[in-house]
Amino acid sequence: MAKKLLKGNEAVAEAALRGGCDFFAGYPITPSTEALEYLSWRMPELGRVFIQAENEIASINMVTGAAVAGARALTATSGPGGSLMCEGFSYAARMALPYVLLNVQRWGTGLGTLDSGQTDYFKEVKGGGHGDYRSIVYTPASVQELCDMIYNAWDVAEKYMVGVVILSEAYLGQMMEQVEMPPFKERPDRGWAIDGTGLTGMGEFAKKTKGADGMKVKGEGYEQIKEDLQDWEEYGLDDAEYVIVSFGLPGRISIDAAKQLREEGIKAGVIRPKLVWPFPEKAIAKLKNIKGLISVETSDYGQMVEDVALYAKKYGLNVPVYLYAHGKGVPGVRIVRDFYKSVAAGNEKEVF
Amino acid sequence: MALYELPTNLKKHSLCPGCGHGIILRLIAETIEELGLQDKKILVLGVGCSCNANGILGGDDFQCAHGRASAVATGMKLYLESQGKDVCIITYQGDGDAGVIGLAETLNAAYRNENITVFTINNSNFAMTGGQMSWTTLAGQKTTTSVNGRDCAYTGNPIHLPEMIASQFDVAYAARASVCDVKHITQAKKFIKKAIQNQMDKKGYSIVEFLSQCPTNWGMAPVDAAKYVAEKMTVEYPVGEFKVKE
Numbered sequence: 001m002a003k004k005l006l007k008g009n010e011a012v013a014e015a016a017l018r019g020g021c022d023f024f025a026g027y028p029i030t031p032s033t034e035a036l037e038y039l040s041w042r043m044p045e046l047g048r049v050f051i052q053a054e055n056e057i058a059s060i061n062m063v064t065g066a067a068v069a070g071a072r073a074l075t076a077t078s079g080p081g082g083s084l085m086c087e088g089f090s091y092a093a094r095m096a097l098p099y100v101l102l103n104v105q106r107w108g109t110g111l112g113t114l115d116s117g118q119t120d121y122f123k124e125v126k127g128g129g130h131g132d133y134r135s136i137v138y139t140p141a142s143v144q145e146l147c148d149m150i151y152n153a154w155d156v157a158e159k160y161m162v163g164v165v166i167l168s169e170a171y172l173g174q175m176m177e178q179v180e181m182p183p184f185k186e187r188p189d190r191g192w193a194i195d196g197t198g199l200t201g202m203g204e205f206a207k208k209t210k211g212a213d214g215m216k217v218k219g220e221g222y223e224q225i226k227e228d229l230q231d232w233e234e235y236g237l238d239d240a241e242y243v244i245v246s247f248g249l250p251g252r253i254s255i256d257a258a259k260q261l262r263e264e265g266i267k268a269g270v271i272r273p274k275l276v277w278p279f280p281e282k283a284i285a286k287l288k289n290i291k292g293l294i295s296v297e298t299s300d301y302g303q304m305v306e307d308v309a310l311y312a313k314k315y316g317l318n319v320p321v322y323l324y325a326h327g328k329g330v331p332g333v334r335i336v337r338d339f340y341k342s343v344a345a346g347n348e349k350e351v352f
Numbered sequence: 353m354a355l356y357e358l359p360t361n362l363k364k365h366s367l368c369p370g371c372g373h374g375i376i377l378r379l380i381a382e383t384i385e386e387l388g389l390q391d392k393k394i395l396v397l398g399v400g401c402s403c404n405a406n407g408i409l410g411g412d413d414f415q416c417a418h419g420r421a422s423a424v425a426t427g428m429k430l431y432l433e434s435q436g437k438d439v440c441i442i443t444y445q446g447d448g449d450a451g452v453i454g455l456a457e458t459l460n461a462a463y464r465n466e467n468i469t470v471f472t473i474n475n476s477n478f479a480m481t482g483g484q485m486s487w488t489t490l491a492g493q494k495t496t497t498s499v500n501g502r503d504c505a506y507t508g509n510p511i512h513l514p515e516m517i518a519s520q521f522d523v524a525y526a527a528r529a530s531v532c533d534v535k536h537i538t539q540a541k542k543f544i545k546k547a548i549q550n551q552m553d554k555k556g557y558s559i560v561e562f563l564s565q566c567p568t569n570w571g572m573a574p575v576d577a578a579k580y581v582a583e584k585m586t587v588e589y590p591v592g593e594f595k596v597k598e
């Protein structure tokens with residue numbers, strides 16, 4: 001199929017529909033709004049439900065109501081909107097409801113800014129709402145990956161009965177790239193949906209399928225997800241001295257930086273997680289004889305770096321863990337390259 | 353010959369003796385049975401003493417977060433409708449749930465004239481959490497957070513949800529009922545029937561508020577609590593229909 005030049009937020013919306021999304025509720029917020037605008041005309045065209053909600057609390061609750069009724073439901077937001085949804089994520093997790101959240105991250109606390117950032121890592125990866133639950137968190141680094149990840153998001157959500165987050169970034173949502181759009185997918189029968197009969201809801205389904213993988217959403221279920229969903233891109237790990245861990249757009253840039261470093265004869269390596277929950281610990285487990293790990297992220301004080309350090313510990317890597325927290329925007333290749341050199345020269349202080 | 357039989361779809365509950373919730377739930381159960389909607393209804397529950405209604409009608413129900421039932425019901429109804437399913441979505445919420453924490457969800461669903469049925473139980477307090485002041489609490493009424501009686505100059509005045517919706521939004525039906533005596537219970541049943549029938553006839557949004565006795569938190573015997581509804585609550589909250597779309 002021919003590739004098309006598409007804007008991230010619109011491409012991801014179309015890919016969601018092709019992946020079976022048949023219900024959307026959302027409230028406008030930059031830099032995610034184009035997804036909502038696109039769906040507002042495209043969904044009626046396909047006979048699917050679009051609703052502009054009064055706020056993000058209502059959005060996630062509408063998504064919950066639709067999801068329990070069988071929908072492949074989606075909401076999209078950024079920063080402050082995501083905070084409002086946290087109550088709903090917790091309730092959906094409690095009910096083991098599958099749904100998808102597209103979070104086009106804007107940088108910052110409070111109102112933040114419209115700049116790109118990765119400041120919602122903790123919120124999405126560590127739960128966000130109250131209680132103890134996890135969401136599956138995909139971290140695309142290109143418009144094509146955005147599309148591919150959301151295209152399969154409901155299959156994954158329904159298999160494990162958990163919420164899936166597509167953790168996009170402002171620049172990724174706003175930029176245009178060549179994309180090969182996947183075809184419309186046949187929706188598999190999920191096996192349950194509340195419909196008023198009292199016979200096909202999740203409770204009845206659970207009784208019939210006791211012990212089926214789909215219902216193991218706590219403990220064992222999360223362990224299974226950790227085992228199954230290990231996905232990352234790597235570069236130069238075999239003989240790397242320092243390994244950069246970086247996801248999304250900074251991850252993509254880090255690979256370019258490592259390539260340039262290699263041209264200078266410096267043995268840089270990169271792990272670019274394609275999911276951050278579960279964290280690609282199997283990539284960390286592979287590492288041998290490295291001198292240190294460097295988390296490159298567009299947070300202010302470091303978020304993912306804590307997981308990098310924890311998994312280094314888990315796999316017995318007794319090496320320093322450094323942080324390059326870029327703040328808002330996206331670091332240039334040169335900045336990442338120079339930080340690596342500065343670490344190698346002993347000029348940076350490790351954070352763990 | 354039995355004089356009265358409980359509707360077959362009504363399960364046992366754990367509400368306090370003399371609680372209005374029990375009467376209202378029984379009326380809803382009867383109506384659903386009479387309209388033949390047992391295999392079409394989904395009860396969307398608020399948080400409060402309405403949590404006791406989980407499983408009470410048998411069949412499908414869904415427990416929402418506090419205040420969010422109208423949004424959940426909206427998503428559920430629109431989706432099932434898009435799938436060609438003719439369902440009856442009823443929210444069952446306290447006055448705090450629908451009219452305080454969930455005021456935004458309630459008004460916005462009414463604003464959009466969603467084709468759902470909203471039942472809200474006004475017992476003039478937050479009963480589930482032990483009897484705090486609600487927006488429905490009467491002037492001068494003592495609660496655990498208005499121990500000297502509600503001072504409306506400081507807290508705002510009692511809220512009138514169905515009147516507000518009837519006066520502002522293009523909905524199908526808005527009414528207030530009471531379950532303090534037989535005459536009112538009979539009337540309440542009629543209101544319930546209209547509010548549900550409207551949805552099945554695709555007429556749009558219907559809301560019924562029920563004045564409901566809460567003997568436990570009012571510190572009254574059930575008979576006195578019913579009397580309090582008749583003599584005090586109905587003065588502030590008139591019973592009747594405020595909007596009936598033909």
Ligand SMILES: Cc1ncc(C[n+]2csc(CCOP(=O)(O)OP(=O)(O)O)c2C)c(N)n1
Pocket residue numbers: 398399400401402418445446447448449450473475477478479480481486
């Ligand atoms: C977000 C949130 N805040 C607070 C609570 C605690 N809470 C549970 S029920 C309730 C009040 C319920 O009052 P009402 O809706 O009037 O129902 P009633 O119990 O009186 O029938 C509160 C404050 C909660 N469950 N969730």
Ligand code: SF4
Pocket residue numbers: 366367368370371372373401475479480565566567568569
């Ligand atoms: S506390 Fe009040 S509203 Fe709740 S069950 Fe008891 S009497 Fe009914």
Ligand SMILES: [Mg+2]
Pocket residue numbers: 400446447448473474475476477478479486
């Ligand atoms: Mg109450």
